[in-house]
Amino acid sequence: MSLTNAQYNSIMKGYEQTRDRNRHLAEQRRREIYTKLPEYGRLDESVGELSVAQAKLLLNGDDEALTRLRSSLKEISRQKRELLTSAGYPADYLEPVYDCPDCKDTGYIDSEDGLRKKCHCFHQQELDILYEQSHIRDMIASENFSNLSYEYYQGDDLTHFRKCVDVCRNFVQNFKQDYHNLFFYGTVGTGKSFLSGCIASELLQTGHSVIYFSASGLFDTLARYAFDSRAKEALSGFYEDLYNCDLLIIDDLGTEMTNTFVASQLFSCLNERHLRKNATIISTNLSLEELRDRYSDRVFSRITSHYDLCKLTGPDIRMCKKRMQNTSDN
Template sequence: MSLTNAQYNSIMKDYEQTRDRNRHLTEQRRLEVYTKLPEYGRLDESVGELSVAQAKLLLNGDDEALTRLRLSLKDISRRKKELLVSAGYPVDYLEPVYTCPDCKDTGYIEGDNGLRKKCHCFHQQELDILYEQSHIRDMIASENFSNLSYEYYQGEDLAHFRKCVDVCHNFVQNFKQDYHNLFFYGTVGTGKSFLSGCIASELLQSGHSVIYFSASGLFDTLARYTFDARAKEALSGFYEDIYNCDLLIIDDLGTEMTNTFVASQLFSCLNERHLRQKATIISTNLSLEELRDRYSDRVFSRITSHYDLCKLTGPDIRMCKKRMQNASDN
């Protein structure tokens, strides 16, 4: 995933604040132990004094000074641990505190090649940002491949759905190396949004940036950016987000109030993402004929030329589930 500079700086600032909090916690613990166990503090002080004394002996030619220092430090460490345990503290109570011990709250660890790489905790923060940007955190909690079911489809409807599921799996598996777009269309409630959510869930989990908009929400936001000077500043990064995210999902195309502005903005969005080779998924209840009639010929041409068309048919699954629920309640 590609973070903006502001997002990266925000994550690194969080790490800095975490280190400060943990250093403060460690220092509080040390003061607590020194107050309760004065002997522990004296042992800590003796480490420095002993080290200086033995260093002088070593410089004066005493070859055994280093060995004696190591034995003395080992004995002091043992006595300090005994004091902690006897007072009811964990043996590691005064060890440095890290929220992530792997990277020591820096966000980076050493890779196999000796170079720094992002720690798993850094990647998790990236994923959290992706989820927030995507607008689909709640949706993918239920709409994912593990919840996929074929039980509501029969005959030709089932064949259509199976084919679309295969297309979705291939889309995810080849996402890194192949540029593809998907266009889900067909009757109401047949799983178009569900399959979009399945794909989004998989790609978000693998660290890709996914942004979801209902068609009405997308065009409302575009209108605010275009016509509202105050909103323009707040949405300054909006165009780059929708143009540069790895996957843009436009759900329920056709439910918005369609006009020349919408048709123009839709084409600009689709065209720009195509030029940048960024994948887009569109779902709609419109037929291909209705799509051509409602939007410009160039929108229709862009979609039919550069999108895999996935037709879904069958009963309205939401209504089927509702009837089943009512039956079970009775």
């Protein structure tokens, strides 16, 4: 699958707007510092004056002029950093501002072979557009570790939840080094999708590609491409994204209409991602016994052998919140 010209232009327009916004922010910061710390402005002016003076000396045959200039500029930089930090600002407060430092908000980076390639931030925007991932953006806005709460859990339920949270934090922390998959299962409303969202939020912030699908959405998409003879090229591109993204989240497995096609496609997806060592997270309300009975033995074996099994139990948190809201309204 590929972007249309309109979709590509929309992404590039977004980068342009981001650069304009960040340039404006950088200029605001500079004016702020010049107002609050006049000495900083004088140091900036001295850089230009010093450079001109040393350049003249260099042209007149002073071979040491360049060395002295470098030494002086280094000292001025030190003084500027000291001024900022002593006033309570970060040392890099006046450095250029970028949403994505890797590509400097251009969408492209230079590869080792000298060619320009799409940055990870561009690729994630492609995935968001091609697979209509508005849900994941809404999800991570509220479902992240900063909003995590233990107040709805007690006893063994709390123990299970704390253990799962630790697993999730370790999953994120070691994502680059270690290949792991997670399987969240348990009763309805116990935080399975929430923890998936927490992980997605952290990984998106560190430049990893994430594709989110509800189980029904995933298999509907696969069926649409598989049974449309005109969509072979699109299907090939879809499989490449599905298999190669850094993290695939399949939410609510078991809510789809299960049949031999679904079981076969699920195994192929899990197996191919395992072979490529790309992480997958699955959440479901099914028990392990129901998982075994509903899907093939191969699927059950793949999940129980290659996934960290995280069981969540407790009350339906969504219902608890609703009852609390109704009580407060009354």
